[in-house]
Amino acid sequence: MKRAAKNALKTPRETEEITLVGAGLAGSLLAIDLAGRGHRVTIYERRPDPRRAGASTGRSINLALANRGIHALERAGLMDRLRPALIPMAGRMLHDESGGLRMIPYGNKPHEVIHSVSRGGLNSLLMDAAEATGRVSIRFGHACRGVDFASRRVRIRSGASSEIDEFPYEILLGTDGSASAVRAAILEKTGGDLTEEPLGHGYKELSIPAAPGGAFRMEKNALHIWPRGEYMLIALPNADGSFTATLFLPNDGEESFGALRTADDVRRLFERRFADAIPLMPGLAREFFANPTGHLETIRCRPWFFEDHALLLGDAAHAIVPFHGQGANAAFEDCDALDDCLAREAEPWDEIFADFESLRRPDADAIAAMALENYVEMRSTVRDPGFQLKKDLSFRLEERHPRRFIPRYSMVMFHRIPYAEAQRRGAIQEGILEELTRGAKSVEDVDFENADRMIEERLGNEALLLEV
Ligand SMILES: Cc1cc2nc3c(=O)[nH]c(=O)nc-3n(C[C@H](O)[C@H](O)[C@H](O)COP(=O)(O)OP(=O)(O)OC[C@H]3O[C@@H](n4cnc5c(N)ncnc54)[C@H](O)[C@@H]3O)c2cc1C
Numbered sequence: 001m002k003r004a005a006k007n008a009l010k011t012p013r014e015t016e017e018i019t020l021v022g023a024g025l026a027g028s029l030l031a032i033d034l035a036g037r038g039h040r041v042t043i044y045e046r047r048p049d050p051r052r053a054g055a056s057t058g059r060s061i062n063l064a065l066a067n068r069g070i071h072a073l074e075r076a077g078l079m080d081r082l083r084p085a086l087i088p089m090a091g092r093m094l095h096d097e098s099g100g101l102r103m104i105p106y107g108n109k110p111h112e113v114i115h116s117v118s119r120g121g122l123n124s125l126l127m128d129a130a131e132a133t134g135r136v137s138i139r140f141g142h143a144c145r146g147v148d149f150a151s152r153r154v155r156i157r158s159g160a161s162s163e164i165d166e167f168p169y170e171i172l173l174g175t176d177g178s179a180s181a182v183r184a185a186i187l188e189k190t191g192g193d194l195t196e197e198p199l200g201h202g203y204k205e206l207s208i209p210a211a212p213g214g215a216f217r218m219e220k221n222a223l224h225i226w227p228r229g230e231y232m233l234i235a236l237p238n239a240d241g242s243f244t245a246t247l248f249l250p251n252d253g254e255e256s257f258g259a260l261r262t263a264d265d266v267r268r269l270f271e272r273r274f275a276d277a278i279p280l281m282p283g284l285a286r287e288f289f290a291n292p293t294g295h296l297e298t299i300r301c302r303p304w305f306f307e308d309h310a311l312l313l314g315d316a317a318h319a320i321v322p323f324h325g326q327g328a329n330a331a332f333e334d335c336d337a338l339d340d341c342l343a344r345e346a347e348p349w350d351e352i353f354a355d356f357e358s359l360r361r362p363d364a365d366a367i368a369a370m371a372l373e374n375y376v377e378m379r380s381t382v383r384d385p386g387f388q389l390k391k392d393l394s395f396r397l398e399e400r401h402p403r404r405f406i407p408r409y410s411m412v413m414f415h416r417i418p419y420a421e422a423q424r425r426g427a428i429q430e431g432i433l434e435e436l437t438r439g440a441k442s443v444e445d446v447d448f449e450n451a452d453r454m455i456e457e458r459l460g461n462e463a464l465l466l467e468v
Contacts, residue, residue, distance in 0.1 A: 009308045009348035010170070016040055019154060019169035021144040021182050025119075026314030026331035027175030028126030028138075032076045033339045035133035043136065044156055044167075046143040046176075051124045061205060062236045062244050064089070064223065064325035065115045065122075066413040072332035075339075078129055082122065086115035087237045093222035094382060099276040103222060104382065108395040108407075112414045114223070114325060116236040144176060147185035149309055171349055172310040175331075178299055180316035186306045199296040199321055199375075201231065202257050203248050206287050208280045210241025217280050218243065225378055226274050231255065232379040233274050245281065248296075248379070257293050296321050298368050304361070305353035313338060318364035323374040324412060326367050330419070334360060366419040370412060370426075390433045392443045397432075397451060404459045405429060428458050 018034050020027045023045035031041045065086065073079050090113045091105040106112060130136040145164055146155040153166040174182025187194055211217050216237060218224055224243070226233040231250060235243040250256040260266050263285035270278050278284065299319040305311040314331030337360055341352045381387045394407040408426030411417045417425075432454045436446050 009350060011346055011348050012037065012039075012342045012352065013345040015170050015349070017042065017169075018171045018173060019044070019167070020173045020175055021154065022046075022174070022176030022180075022314075022316070023123075023127060023130075023138050023140075024175060024177055024314070025123060025126065025328050026316075026335060027173075028123060028130050029072060029076060029332055030173065030175060030313065030335045030338065031130040031136045031138075032078075032126065032133060033335055034342075035130065035135035036076070037339075037342055039135065041130075041136045042167075043130075043138045044142040044144055044154070045138055045140050047140065049127075049138075049140045050120055051127065061119045062116045062238055063119050063122075063328055064236065065117050066325065066329050068326075068416055069329035069332040070115075071416060072336045075336060076129070078125065081129075082117070082125060085121055085125075085239060086117050087239065088113040088115055088221055089223045089236070090221050091223070092378075092382065093219050093224045095224060095226045095274075095276055096383075097228075097273065097275070101219075103219075104388065104391065107410055107414055108398055112410060113221075114413055116223075116238070118238065119328075144181040147172065147182060147189075147310065149185070149189050149306060152309065169309075171308075174310060174312040174316045175314050176316050178297075178315040178319035180312060182310060183301055183312050183316050186303070186310055186312065187301060189306050190303055193300075193302045195298075195300045197298040197300075199298070199372075200252075201248055201250050201296055201375075203246050203294040203296060203322075204257070204288060205291055205294075206245040206247060206281060206284060208235055208243035208245055208277075209282070214241040216241050216243075225382065226277060227379050227382050228273050229380050229383075233277060234378070243280075245277070248375075260288070263289070298372065300365070300368065304357045305350075308349035308353070311338075311353045311356065317360075318368060320364075320368045320371045321375060322371070323378055324367065324371040326371060326412065330364065330367050333363075333416075363419040366423040367412070370408075370419070370423055386437065389437050389440065389442065393433060393437060393446055394429070396443055396446075396448075397455065400448070400452065401455050401459075405432075405455055425459065432458060 017040045020031060020041060020043040023043045027043055031043055034041050070079060073082060091103050094102045094104065106114060127138060131138065141159045143157045144154055145157050148155065148166065152169055154169050154172060155164050155166055157164050172182065174180050176182055186192065208217060220237050224235040231248055233245060233247050235245040237243050252258040260269060266285050266288045270284065298321060304317045313334040315327060320327050338356050341355050397405040398407060408422055408429060411422035411426065412419065436451055440446050
């Protein structure tokens with residue numbers, strides 16, 4: 001009986017039409033992958049079309065793209081078009097409180113850089129490419145309001161109407177971001193678990209305009225950080241010579257968003273802690289009060305799918321804090337992983353969904369934890385001489401053992417070693433670095449014979465298979 005029921009389930013080869021909710025970064029890329037496998041795809045997207053004039057133009061919001069995201073975009077044939085829009089960032093440019101600057105390179109090799117890219121530009125490029133397949137239709141202004149699993153229908157509110165229409169689906173993929181309506185429906189249906197872990201800190205986007213003539217007012221090829229212990233300001237370059245700055249602060253307390261009530265409060269904080277940024281930010285007070293304060297949290301849920309009906313990907317399944325610059329990269333990697341599962345066309349959808357979840361869940365948990373740790377590194381630890389020493393030493397150890405010892409940051413950003421593996425090896429490596437730097441003032445004080453022995457003993461049997 002069970003077998004007969006199983007056999008009745010459709011496989012990807014038999015399913016013609018796939019419905020997505022959310023045409024953000026993951027949804028648009030996934031649609032391209034699915035169209036490449038011969039499916040027709042309908043995406044219901046809550047927002048209006050961002051490519052139409054008037055839709056959220058004027059603000060340059062960017063994100064950091066790294067190797068995992070680039071690989072997925074390359075696989076979809078999009079990198080030739082995207083590459084001219086990328087601004088390489090070779091390291092962190094630290095701004096100290098007296099205006100001093102210090103560059104800490106991200107990687108050990110010239111190609112080990114991350115890239116600043118316009119979020120809107122990237123999303124538009126993905127939407128264009130999805131529509132150009134001739135198999136993808138994006139229905140803008142259509143917000144998902146729930147799912148009726150019994151009749152395989154998705155509930156949609158379109159435009160300003162208060163009416164809810166129901167549209168049938170064969171397979172439903174929830175790429176509707178951190179407040180996912182598809183997730184709510186799956187968890188309600190399955191009695192699953194949702195954990196929302198607030199960070200207790202929020203963020204505010206601000207801008208550093210270009211100098212006259214479109215010149216950059218600071219080093220272009222760097223991610224700028226003003227690390228201030230409990231909080232920080234960062235800035236990423238945009239193609240037009242401007243930077244998008246983001247202020248991260250606790251929500252409450254003496255120095256917090258809650259304490260900044262007037263333009264004078266904001267100015268005083270910047271005069272005390274970010275003085276060199278003030279001349280770069282002529283619209284500081286106005287933007288501070290005009291722009292919303294964003295909320296930061298880690299979202300974990302279980303399960304990610306319901307039977308052979310629906311699956312969550314990207315932020316809908318695992319929203320993380322932004323401090324490793326990996327949320328979009330991980331969402332793109334999800335698309336690759338599902339596409340790999342779909343290559344096994346004979347498997348029914350419920351098995352594909354289960355395979356996807358068991359493959360990606362450990363990695364989602366690992367990057368969520370590493371992203372939280374990276375906040376402490378960016379706002380505080382980067383200032384310590386011990387951090388610089390460990391960074392220098394880890395590069396030297398990587399040169400001596402290129403297939404065994406790769407700094408954790410590099411494993412996450414410049415390789416596609418699964419996140420969980422990067423986390424596991426990173427913990428072993430941190431132990432080695434800790435022991436080797438005890439009492440050392442510079443890399444020259446380190447006993448490299450001992451280092452080689454430790455690496456052989458603790459990572460010896462585990463040469464990494466590295467992809468380019
Ligand atoms: C401040 C900040 C900085 C970040 N920086 C980086 C970075 O540098 N690098 C990086 O890799 N990641 C970064 N991220 C994370 C990244 O933005 C997300 O991980 C990524 O956007 C996830 O893609 P997604 O497609 O899953 O979700 P989203 O991009 O959020 O897309 C979801 C889409 O679904 C639509 N939608 C939502 N609800 C509905 C509904 N009910 N019905 C229909 N449509 C709906 C939305 O309008 C949207 O288009 C950052 C995040 C923040 C907050």
